[in-house]
Amino acid sequence: MAIVRIPQIGRTFIMPDEIQRLLAEIGVDYARWVPQNRVSAWAPTRQILAAYKAQLKEYKSRRAFAAYDIVDLSPDTRRFEAMLGHFRREHWHDEDEAHFVLAARGFCNIHPVDRPVVMVELEPGDLLSVGPGVRHWFDLCAGWRFRAIRFIARSDTSHFHYTESGIEDDFKPVYMGLACFPYKRPKLRIPRTISAA
């Protein structure tokens, strides 16, 4: 289950309903999915897609995605570091960017206009869809592995619009051996109010 932190106002959210409402306010869709039958995160693609078939069909239709597939990134992946480098810079897309996490631990940081940064710590079973134009960046935490079901938009979403704000430098995870902490102390910026109601 995701944990959401807003370091600039010292708030942490752990309840799924609260997280869902908070993220919906800033253009991000969040849900927890349970498979119809038990399946390993490392099972073949066909078995995974079958286990989540009902949710995948419904979400694809409701959000008008063209398709879905499985992405599996690890240090063995060609250009892994370069890809991570792209995800780690603040950017936005023209279309929804949606993933259902199978195996990974990482932070999706959302930077809403005129609001403080919202850090979403993701784990297996979390679905996160970042809406068009919403500024964000992603960083892997422990494990250096990312396996997820990726939704594919009707038009090409591979294009990253980088903001070049440099804000991501204020929220870098701190790695200590196998442990990982969500961020170093961010510089104080003046936040506006944010509500979870």
Ligand SMILES: [Fe+2]
């Ligand atoms: Fe993105």
